[in-house]
Amino acid sequence: MYDVIILGAGPAGISAGLYAKRAGANVLILYHGISNLEKASKIDNYYGFENGIDGEMLYKAGIKQAKNLSINVCEEEVIDISKPEQNFIVETANNQYLTKTVIIATGNKKLRPNIDGVLEFEGKGISYCAICDGFFYRNKDIAIIGNSTFAINEAKILKNVANKVTILTNGEPISSSSEFEVINKKIKSIHGETKVNSVEFVDGSSININGIFIALGEAGSVDFAKKLGIMLSGDNITVDEKMKTNIDGIYACGNATGGLLQVSKAVYEGSIAGLSAVEYINNK
Ligand SMILES: Cc1cc2nc3c(=O)[nH]c(=O)nc-3n(C[C@H](O)[C@H](O)[C@H](O)COP(=O)(O)OP(=O)(O)OC[C@H]3O[C@@H](n4cnc5c(N)ncnc54)[C@H](O)[C@@H]3O)c2cc1C
Known part of the structure; x- marks a missing residue:
């Protein structure tokens, strides 16, 4: 049983993991498929890199940082989330994990094939x-x-x-x-x-x-939201100021929630989502 399972290892997911782990939670981060950050040849507007930084390097550094903090980070494709009873089951291609809370940080892709009609x-x-x-x-x-x-x-x-x-x-x-x-x-x-x-x-x-x-690529934030009855605004997950969705125990952050599609916003929202998930568990 995990306290927090995070879907996605981009800036939102890793940031959520760092904050949740430091707040004492038992965290699993699952990721599969390309992150938006990996596609960015150069990030020039994020704090602290005087000459900018290659997106893929930043992405890999984030995953390493989480692993260095002893967070379980596994490359596994999440195909389903369900809530049979009190807790959530996160299903990957080969495993099922039980968790008290879920943070959706899978970015904002909706893959539409380039086919007439x-x-x-x-x-x-x-x-x-x-x-x-x-x-x-x-x-x-x-x-x-x-x-x-x-x-x-x-x-x-x-x-x-x-x-x-x-x-x-x-x-x-x-x-x-x-x-x-x-x-x-x-x-x-x-x-x-x-x-x-x-x-x-x-x-x-x-x-x-x-x-x-x-159903191209991996299931994305919209797919999970629709399955779970999470409120969407267009293709973005609706969250409150604590990054909570309309379903208790499920949070979303980063590109998945829309707005400013930038690393800084993903990192900020990830940290709030991580802390909020731990606060929710502690209050329970
Ligand atoms: C070409 C390009 C240039 C950019 N330049 C800049 C820039 O200069 N400055 C800036 O601030 N931002 C830039 N961005 C935007 C920035 O990359 C994103 O805002 C940021 O990466 C969003 O972070 P995220 O964690 O929400 O999502 P992402 O980084 O997209 O990460 C999504 C994560 O979810 C995982 N995932 C998805 N589906 C599943 C699934 N079913 N199961 C398991 N894991 C899954 C992926 O593997 C990935 O780890 C750029 C983006 C692009 C494409």
């Missing part, structure tokens, strides 16, 4: 959340666009309601074997009239489907 049919047969919208596709034929563990997990959720679930990797290799039919052709476009009804591949072939779920 995606934008046009969002909300009209294209969804980004299996647990939220799967119900609308009872006994229908559904496709998942994605190739990751997250995509396979979404397919597993949908299999309970749909007639058939097919994974479309859009030309990418699939990350692990699965029980589902996999089509690994490159997708050309998505078609329909008022709603999606088919997917056309670059080789000219097509399949008929009633709905598409997009």
